[in-house]
Amino acid sequence: RKEVEQDPGPFNVPEGATVAFNCTYSNSASQSFFWYRQDCRKEPKLLMSVYSSGNEDGRFTAQLNRASQYISLLIRDSKLSDSATYLCVVNPRWGNYQLIWGAGTKLIIKP
Protein backbone atom coordinates (compact mmCIF):
# COMPACT_ATOMS: atom_id res chain seq x y z
CA ARG A 1 0.00 0.00 0.00
CA LYS A 2 1.30 3.45 -0.89
CA GLU A 3 1.84 5.85 2.00
CA VAL A 4 -0.41 8.45 0.40
CA GLU A 5 -3.01 7.46 -2.17
CA GLN A 6 -5.22 9.53 -4.42
CA ASP A 7 -7.65 8.63 -7.17
CA PRO A 8 -5.82 9.85 -10.29
CA GLY A 9 -9.09 10.77 -12.05
CA PRO A 10 -9.72 12.62 -14.20
CA PHE A 11 -12.84 13.99 -12.58
CA ASN A 12 -14.89 15.65 -15.30
CA VAL A 13 -17.24 18.14 -13.70
CA PRO A 14 -19.58 20.76 -15.19
CA GLU A 15 -18.95 24.37 -14.27
CA GLY A 16 -20.85 25.39 -11.18
CA ALA A 17 -20.99 21.90 -9.70
CA THR A 18 -19.56 20.76 -6.39
CA VAL A 19 -16.78 18.23 -6.45
CA ALA A 20 -14.99 16.39 -3.68
CA PHE A 21 -12.05 14.06 -3.57
CA ASN A 22 -10.20 12.23 -0.88
CA CYS A 23 -6.68 11.27 -0.06
CA THR A 24 -5.84 8.34 2.20
CA TYR A 25 -2.67 7.98 4.23
CA SER A 26 -1.21 4.91 5.85
CA ASN A 27 0.69 6.32 8.85
CA SER A 28 -1.74 6.91 11.68
CA ALA A 29 0.82 9.11 13.45
CA SER A 30 0.91 11.64 10.61
CA GLN A 31 0.90 15.16 11.94
CA SER A 32 0.16 17.72 9.30
CA PHE A 33 -1.56 17.75 5.96
CA PHE A 34 -1.74 19.98 2.93
CA TRP A 35 -3.47 20.33 -0.40
CA TYR A 36 -1.48 21.72 -3.31
CA ARG A 37 -2.68 22.65 -6.76
CA GLN A 38 -0.57 22.01 -9.85
CA ASP A 39 -1.42 23.38 -13.27
CA CYS A 40 -0.17 21.56 -16.35
CA ARG A 41 3.61 21.85 -16.68
CA LYS A 42 3.80 24.26 -13.74
CA GLU A 43 5.08 24.06 -10.19
CA PRO A 44 2.82 22.98 -7.30
CA LYS A 45 1.30 25.81 -5.29
CA LEU A 46 -0.02 25.58 -1.76
CA LEU A 47 -3.81 25.62 -1.78
CA MET A 48 -4.47 25.12 1.91
CA SER A 49 -3.31 23.42 5.04
CA VAL A 50 -5.69 20.92 6.61
CA TYR A 51 -6.47 21.37 10.28
CA SER A 52 -8.03 18.87 12.64
CA SER A 53 -11.15 20.98 12.97
CA GLY A 54 -11.48 21.39 9.22
CA ASN A 55 -10.99 24.67 7.44
CA GLU A 56 -12.56 26.69 4.70
CA ASP A 57 -11.14 29.22 2.26
CA GLY A 58 -13.78 30.70 0.02
CA ARG A 59 -15.17 27.92 -2.18
CA PHE A 60 -12.69 25.37 -0.83
CA THR A 61 -13.16 23.23 2.26
CA ALA A 62 -10.61 20.78 3.61
CA GLN A 63 -11.33 18.18 6.24
CA LEU A 64 -9.33 15.60 8.15
CA ASN A 65 -10.69 12.27 9.31
CA ARG A 66 -8.07 10.73 11.58
CA ALA A 67 -10.15 7.68 12.45
CA SER A 68 -10.36 6.63 8.80
CA GLN A 69 -7.03 8.21 7.86
CA TYR A 70 -8.06 10.41 5.03
CA ILE A 71 -8.26 14.06 4.13
CA SER A 72 -10.77 15.55 1.75
CA LEU A 73 -11.07 18.59 -0.46
CA LEU A 74 -14.45 20.02 -1.43
CA ILE A 75 -14.78 22.62 -4.16
CA ARG A 76 -18.10 24.43 -4.44
CA ASP A 77 -19.39 26.38 -7.44
CA SER A 78 -16.52 25.12 -9.54
CA LYS A 79 -14.92 27.44 -12.09
CA LEU A 80 -13.13 26.66 -15.32
CA SER A 81 -9.98 27.97 -13.64
CA ASP A 82 -10.20 25.21 -11.03
CA SER A 83 -9.07 22.71 -13.67
CA ALA A 84 -5.76 21.39 -12.37
CA THR A 85 -4.20 18.46 -10.56
CA TYR A 86 -4.68 18.49 -6.80
CA LEU A 87 -1.87 17.01 -4.74
CA CYS A 88 -2.25 15.68 -1.23
CA VAL A 89 0.76 16.00 1.07
CA VAL A 90 1.29 14.37 4.43
CA ASN A 91 3.89 15.06 7.08
CA PRO A 92 4.46 11.78 8.91
CA ARG A 93 6.10 13.37 11.96
CA TRP A 94 5.96 16.76 13.60
CA GLY A 95 8.98 18.78 12.53
CA ASN A 96 9.89 16.24 9.87
CA TYR A 97 11.44 17.51 6.66
CA GLN A 98 10.49 14.60 4.41
CA LEU A 99 6.91 15.05 3.38
CA ILE A 100 5.04 12.34 1.50
CA TRP A 101 3.27 13.38 -1.70
CA GLY A 102 0.35 11.77 -3.41
CA ALA A 103 0.46 11.43 -7.19
CA GLY A 104 -2.47 13.79 -7.57
CA THR A 105 -6.09 13.89 -8.72
CA LYS A 106 -6.78 15.52 -12.05
CA LEU A 107 -9.84 17.76 -12.18
CA ILE A 108 -11.34 19.03 -15.43
CA ILE A 109 -14.10 21.61 -15.24
CA LYS A 110 -16.22 21.73 -18.39
CA PRO A 111 -18.32 24.69 -19.56
Next chain:
Amino acid sequence: NAGVTQTPKFQVLKTGQSMTLQCAQDMNHNSMYWYRQDPGMGLRLIYYSASEGTTDKGEVPNGYNVSRLNKREFSLRLESAAPSQTSVYFCASREAANYGYTFGSGTRLTVV
Protein backbone atom coordinates in the same frame (compact mmCIF):
# COMPACT_ATOMS: atom_id res chain seq x y z
CA ASN B 1 9.01 39.18 -7.36
CA ALA B 2 9.99 37.29 -4.23
CA GLY B 3 10.20 33.56 -4.60
CA VAL B 4 12.33 30.65 -5.75
CA THR B 5 14.34 30.93 -8.96
CA GLN B 6 15.61 27.87 -10.80
CA THR B 7 17.92 27.67 -13.76
CA PRO B 8 17.96 26.36 -16.39
CA LYS B 9 14.31 25.78 -17.35
CA PHE B 10 15.14 23.13 -19.94
CA GLN B 11 18.19 20.93 -20.53
CA VAL B 12 19.08 17.99 -22.74
CA LEU B 13 22.09 15.94 -21.70
CA LYS B 14 23.84 12.97 -23.20
CA THR B 15 24.36 9.93 -21.02
CA GLY B 16 27.44 10.44 -18.88
CA GLN B 17 27.48 14.23 -19.02
CA SER B 18 27.37 16.27 -15.86
CA MET B 19 25.48 19.40 -14.97
CA THR B 20 24.40 21.55 -12.04
CA LEU B 21 20.91 22.84 -11.46
CA GLN B 22 20.83 26.16 -9.66
CA CYS B 23 18.26 27.34 -7.13
CA ALA B 24 18.00 30.57 -5.18
CA GLN B 25 15.34 31.95 -2.84
CA ASP B 26 14.94 35.45 -1.50
CA MET B 27 12.41 34.81 1.27
CA ASN B 28 15.01 34.20 3.98
CA HIS B 29 13.76 30.63 4.38
CA ASN B 30 15.90 28.25 6.38
CA SER B 31 15.12 24.99 4.63
CA MET B 32 15.49 24.14 0.95
CA TYR B 33 14.64 21.05 -1.06
CA TRP B 34 15.18 19.31 -4.36
CA TYR B 35 12.40 17.12 -5.73
CA ARG B 36 11.88 15.21 -8.91
CA GLN B 37 8.49 14.58 -10.47
CA ASP B 38 7.81 11.72 -12.87
CA PRO B 39 4.52 10.95 -14.62
CA GLY B 40 2.03 9.14 -12.42
CA MET B 41 4.15 9.50 -9.32
CA GLY B 42 4.18 11.89 -6.42
CA LEU B 43 7.04 14.27 -5.94
CA ARG B 44 10.04 12.44 -4.54
CA LEU B 45 12.59 14.15 -2.36
CA ILE B 46 16.17 13.92 -3.60
CA TYR B 47 18.02 16.00 -0.99
CA TYR B 48 17.16 18.69 1.46
CA SER B 49 18.92 21.26 3.57
CA ALA B 50 17.27 22.00 6.89
CA SER B 51 19.47 25.03 7.42
CA GLU B 52 22.54 26.69 6.02
CA GLY B 53 25.50 24.36 6.36
CA THR B 54 23.53 21.11 6.50
CA THR B 55 22.32 18.71 3.82
CA ASP B 56 20.57 15.37 4.08
CA LYS B 57 19.49 12.60 1.75
CA GLY B 58 15.89 12.21 0.82
CA GLU B 59 14.08 9.29 -0.74
CA VAL B 60 16.03 9.09 -4.03
CA PRO B 61 19.55 10.54 -3.58
CA ASN B 62 21.55 8.12 -5.73
CA GLY B 63 23.24 9.80 -8.68
CA TYR B 64 22.95 13.30 -7.20
CA ASN B 65 24.93 15.64 -5.01
CA VAL B 66 23.97 18.96 -3.48
CA SER B 67 25.60 22.07 -2.11
CA ARG B 68 24.02 24.61 0.20
CA LEU B 69 26.20 27.49 -0.84
CA ASN B 70 24.65 30.01 1.56
CA LYS B 71 21.22 30.65 2.98
CA ARG B 72 19.85 31.68 -0.40
CA GLU B 73 21.32 29.07 -2.75
CA PHE B 74 21.00 25.30 -3.01
CA SER B 75 22.38 23.54 -6.07
CA LEU B 76 21.85 20.01 -7.38
CA ARG B 77 24.55 18.25 -9.36
CA LEU B 78 24.29 15.25 -11.64
CA GLU B 79 27.81 13.85 -11.96
CA SER B 80 27.12 11.30 -14.71
CA ALA B 81 23.65 11.64 -16.15
CA ALA B 82 21.60 8.54 -16.92
CA PRO B 83 18.34 8.20 -18.89
CA SER B 84 16.58 7.27 -15.61
CA GLN B 85 17.25 10.84 -14.46
CA THR B 86 15.00 12.24 -17.16
CA SER B 87 12.45 14.10 -15.10
CA VAL B 88 11.15 17.47 -13.98
CA TYR B 89 13.17 18.85 -11.10
CA PHE B 90 11.72 21.30 -8.60
CA CYS B 91 13.52 23.29 -6.00
CA ALA B 92 11.51 24.48 -3.01
CA SER B 93 11.97 26.34 0.21
CA ARG B 94 9.91 26.91 3.33
CA GLU B 95 10.06 28.93 6.46
CA ALA B 96 9.92 26.03 8.91
CA ALA B 97 9.29 22.30 9.00
CA ASN B 98 5.52 22.48 9.36
CA TYR B 99 4.82 25.20 6.82
CA GLY B 100 3.98 24.85 3.16
CA TYR B 101 6.53 25.02 0.39
CA THR B 102 7.23 27.66 -2.20
CA PHE B 103 8.42 26.03 -5.41
CA GLY B 104 10.54 27.20 -8.28
CA SER B 105 9.15 26.86 -11.79
CA GLY B 106 11.09 23.64 -12.46
CA THR B 107 13.78 22.30 -14.76
CA ARG B 108 12.76 19.86 -17.48
CA LEU B 109 15.72 17.55 -17.96
CA THR B 110 16.03 14.96 -20.69
CA VAL B 111 18.94 12.53 -20.75
CA VAL B 112 19.47 10.76 -24.07
